[in-house]
Amino acid sequence: MAVGCLTGNGKGRPVEGSYRLLRRGTDKELPPDLEGEERGRISFGEGILTDGDTSTSLGWKGTTLGEVGLDLAIELGGKYFLDRVVLKGASGIGLVEVYAGGLPAGRVGDEEGPDLGERIDVDLGVEADEIVVHVRSFNRDVKLGEVEVWGASPREPLLFPVPRKVEVEEGPPPEVCEVVAGDDEEARFAAELLARRLEEEFGRRPKIVGKAGGEGCLVVSKDQAIPKEGYRIELGGRSLLAASDKRGLVYGAETLVQLLRSGVRCRVEDGPGMELRGVHLYMPARKDLDFFKRLVRYLIVPMKFNTIFIQVTAGMEFERRPEINRAWEEANRRAAEGKAPPVPHGELGGGSYITKExxxxxxEYAKGYGLEVIPEVQSLSHVTYLTLAYPEIAEDRPEESVVSPYSHCYCPLHPESRRIVFDMVDEVVEVFEPRYVHMGHDEVYHLGICPRCRGKSRAELYAKDVNEIYSYLKGKGLGMMIWADMLQAFRPYSCPEASDLIPKDIILLDFVWYFNMDEDIEDVLLEKGFKVIMGNFYSSHYPRFPSRRRKVVGAEVSTWCGCDERSLGMKGKIYDFVYSANMMWWEGYRDELRWTMTRKVSEIMPHIRSGLGGREDEVKEWLPIKLEGNSPMRGKEFDLSCVPRGRVEMRGVPFEIGDKLVAVEGGRKRWRVYPQREEVEVGLELDGIVFLHACSRNCFRGEVLGLYRMNYEDGSEEEEIVYGWNILEWDRRYARPMSHVLHRHSGYIGTYPADPMWQGKDMEGRDVTLYGYTWRNPHPERKVVSVTLEASDSTDSAVILLALTGRRS
Structure with missing residues (x-):
């Protein structure tokens, strides 16, 4: 399995490749003349630049390189997906350009720019068997210690999350006709799960039997020698799935589905890289209960998470204190009517609540798959849901606030505060039956300001509330978790002295890492003796993960939005779940493999989407539709001249791409070039249409750029074109993180209902992405006469349609 550093560099076995040091654009050697000595074709296993030793380097004099520079020609011995090139131990380099097949593939710096530093990363995201890395110094001396090329074989990784060990064997996998489970209850659960999943995927359900048969038989069994949550798969004439516990069996069953989908026969040995791997969800609304179950079944379990945190707030019925639910509903109703500002966390429970049952x-559904479910009962802070019902316990007075009319914190000295919390805890524990309760305690902005608390130590007030709740939970035999920001000194509202006043067996979720990206802030808490979880873990932003993962218990991805498909998809959280799952599970994860893993996520996302949104019928026939364009491929604000033409298959969908495309712009755009609407003739009965499109410029997430109107002989159906949902700009790479800390809670955009059908590079090496979005015809028996593409007046971004293809199931 070739996934990682292809050139070796002390990080693994290199591929059979080599490099040469050449003058720019020629095959004439340019050996170092300042430091080191290398000539000719140097294999990765023998080269100074690929030996993993940064203490040795090569150097060239500035007078030798001048303003022309040096080419490092790298041959890989076969085609690979190339993620990036990383230069280490570098000095004097102001520009790095990478070429694949003679075309630009990536660039960092400027021709006359300053020194780029000791480490230089160049994103690629292309397939190639050789590249040229051109470095330029603008007359400076250049030194180079290491050159790393990261990527994977074209089909790798085969599975996701990536397993510890995969051995591929010759031949296709056998058809699983029988699953043997024996009498073990957990093995039978895994067998039934596997049978259901195979029926969903392939339309055939294997029999569950008690004794092993012959060809096509798969035995599900327990093996206590396998580590916790790990599993072993042998997929051959007589196949095996073995694990020591229920989670391992369930994870293995899901891996088997992926293996059979990939058509590969192999052996797998696997196990987790982190102890706790969690997601944090709002309590779902009643209308989203079925979606919650699908989220568990088709994403959380297959991606090998083991923990769900559910924020309760007022989203669950409280029989002892029904006024909490009434006040919550009323406040959210007023907000929805525009009579009051939005309630903090008001999306939780859909602004209402569901019954305890x-x-x-x-x-119980989640626990049935082996998952641990931990309730979060926000206390001390983020307690608007309590101060709405009991304004007398509020620490802050809304009439004194210019920020919010709602009280954010309760008074830790008010005699009713913890009575209320304990009543809630009792009911929550009765329903969840957890091992731990997450009690919040984050962002306590208002502390020590009410008459009871004024003048008292913030740390002691905070610790008093934590300690009394801790004792109450301990009396029930339960552990306690809280957010950790109040114990971090660099937050302006915190009271770090409290860390010496609370028990050390409280598990801390440390989420303010994104306000201090240059330091491993968890070290402060670990040195105090606490166990730490990476809280609000976001794969789009978290720095230095491979080195930090070894120090903590685990990680949890937060959502902070409604627990429904549209909200999670729009915020990029479904993608974040999938990408983060691999980081938590696979011990070999490296940030240098960002595009390699993104490519794999884009492959499996349609399967996840199918499960979350309801299983889809198999497409029987594709019908490319001829498009009469109004613009050449290179337009005023876009350049799509690199896109292939003619009958082109993209991710299994055939498109007819001509020399012209259709572009529309809003009627209020200044310097408008394209019309506001265009019509495309169709004349077919279809189940749906796949639109191959992009837009010209970035916009606000959720902004409507236009619509497709599908015209029947007697009416029409409309589908909005929404930025960040089903379309993005043409020159943005799919799932490129929105890396500014402002976007930490929603670090991905446009990653859910639209797939990256084609990705390439323009003549300047910029990324080009075309998105495919499927409209499903609610009236497949009615002929679609034509499609009207119409731009919205609210934006200056053009909508660009390159092709459309009809589908019949």
Missing amino acids: EVREIV
Whole structure:
């Protein structure tokens, strides 16, 4: 399995490749004349630049390189997906350009720019068997210690999350006709799960039997020698799935589905890289209870998470204190009517609440798959849901605030505050039956300001509330978790002295890492003796993950939005779940493999989407539709001249791409070039249409750029074109993180209902992405006469349609 540093560099076995040091654009050697000595074709296993030793380097005099520079020609011995090139131990380099097949593939710096520093990363994201890395110094001396090329074989990684060990064997995998489970309850659960999943994927359900048969038989069994949550798969004439516990069996069953989908026969040995791998969700609304179950079944379990945190707030019925639910509903109703500002966390429960029995049902459903479910009962802070019902316990007075009319914190000295919390805890524990309760305690902005608390130590007030709740939980035999920001000194509202006043067996979720990206802030808490979880873990932003993962218990991805498909998809959280799952599970994860993993996520996302949104019928026939364009491929604000033409298959969908495309712009755009609407003739009965499109410029997330109007002989259906949902700009790479800390809670955009059908590079090496979005015809029996593409007046971004293809199931 070739996934990682292809050139070796002390990080693994290199591929059979080599490099040469050449004058720019020629095959004439340019050996170092300042430091080191290398000539000719140097294999990766023998080269100074690929030996993993940064203490040795090569150097060239500035007078030798001048303003022309040096080419490092790298041959890989076969085609690979190339993620990036990393230069280490570098000095004097102001520009790095990478070429694949003679065309630009990536660039960092400027021709006359300053020194780029000791480490230089150049994103690629292309397939190639050789590249040229051109470095330019603008007359400076150049030194270079290491050159790393990161990537993977074209089909790798085969599985996701990536397993520890995969051995591929010759021949296709056998058809699984029988699953043997024996009498073990957990093995039978995994066998039934596997049978259901195979029926969903392939339309055939294997029999569950008690004794092993012959060809096509798969045995599900327990093996206590396998580490916790790990599993072993042997997929051959007589196949095996073995694990020591229920989670391992369930994870292995899901891996088997991926293997059979890939058509590969192999052996797998696997296990987790982190102990706790979690997601944090709002309590779902009643209308989203079925979606919650699909999220568990088709994403959380297959991606090998083991923990769900559910924020309860007022989203669950409280029989002892029904006024909490009434006040929550009323406040959210007023906000929805525009009579009051939005309620903090108002999306939780859909602004309402569900019954205890409904909560118990989804908790037991998740536990049935081996997941741990931890309730979060926000206390001390983020307690608007309590101060709405009991304004007398509020620490802050809304009439004194210019920020919010809602009280954010309760008074830790008010005699009713913890009575209320304990009543809630009792009911939550009754329903969830957890091992731990997450008690919040983050962002306590208002502390020590009410008459009871004024003048008292913030740390002691904070610790008093934590300690009394801790004791109450301990009396029930339960552990406690809280957010950790109040114990971090660099937050302006924190009270770090409290870390010496609370028990050390409280598990801390440390989420303010994104306000201090240059330091491993968890070290402060670890040195105090706490166990730490990476809280609000976002794969789009978290720095130095491979080195930090070894120090903590685990990580959890937060959502902070409604627990429904549209909200999670729009915020990029479904993608974040999938990408983060691999980081938590696979011990070999490296940030240098960002585009390699993104490519794999884009491959499996349609399967996840199918499960979350309801299984889809198989497409029987594709019908490319001829498009009469109004613009050449290179337009005023876009350059799509690199896109292939003619009958082109993209991700299994055939498109007819001509020399012209259709572009439309809003009627209020200044210097408008394109019309506001265009019509495309269709004349077919279809189940749906796949639109191959992009837009010309970035916009606000959720902004409507236009619509497709599907015209029947007697009416029409419309589908909005929404930025960040089903379309993005043409020159943005799919799933490129929105890396500014402002976007930390929603670091991906445009990653859910639209797939990256084609990705390439323009003549300047910029990324080009075309998105495919499928409209499903609610009236497949009615002929679609034509499609009207119409731009919205609210934006200056053009909508660009390159092709459309009809589908019949």
